[in-house]
Amino acid sequence: MKIGELASIAGCTSETIRFYEKIGLLPQAERTQSNYRIYGKKHLERLIFIRNCRALEMSHEEIRMLIAIIDSPNQLEHQSAHLLLASHLHHIDERIDELTSLRKQLVRLQNHCHPNNESCGILQELAEMEVQAKVAKSHL
Structure with a gap:
């Protein structure tokens, strides 16, 4: 084809x-x-x-590792795939924690909105809040 x-x-x-x-x-x-x-x-x-x-949001490198397991199967095939999936699950759990924290921040920010006030509480809070720099980390 x-x-x-x-x-x-x-x-x-x-x-x-x-x-x-x-x-x-x-x-x-x-x-x-x-x-x-x-x-x-x-x-x-x-x-x-x-x-x-x-x-399942696996990275190209994770997929490459799984393909290597498929292409050259051995006795450790299931264990290797299991370990890779466990690592991926750990990464997903970390992302869930980060997103939960982000959601809480956004809800707090939204609570600063006072429609009857002349100044926008959301914009004011965004200008004044201290943000922690996000450290880029790979799950591999």
């Missing part, structure tokens, strides 16, 4: 497929004499696997 057909079946775009090929998550497609990509069942299965992982 051609890239457009694969994209349609998998529910994604041709650009997504090209991107996954470029970063090595999806195997390179065979080429016709006219240089069109030709995909098979293994591409569709891998693409669906990648899309399912992305739906």
Whole structure:
């Protein structure tokens, strides 16, 4: 099948497929004499696997690790996948905590709104509040 057909079946775009090929998550497609990509069942299965992982907000690196487990299975296959998922769950729990804290901040900010007052309490609070710099952290 051609890239457009694969994209349609998998529910994604041709650009997504090209991107996954470029970063090595999806195997390179065979080429016709006219240089069109030709995909098979293994591409569709891998693409669906990648899309399912992305739906669970797994990073490309996490997906790469799971693909490595699939491609070279051994006795530790289930343990490796279990550890990776446990790590991902820990990251999700941290994000939930961060979002819960953010929500509390926004509710407090919203409570500063006094429609009958000339000055906007929300804007005033945003100008005056002290914000902790968010440290960018990866879950890998």
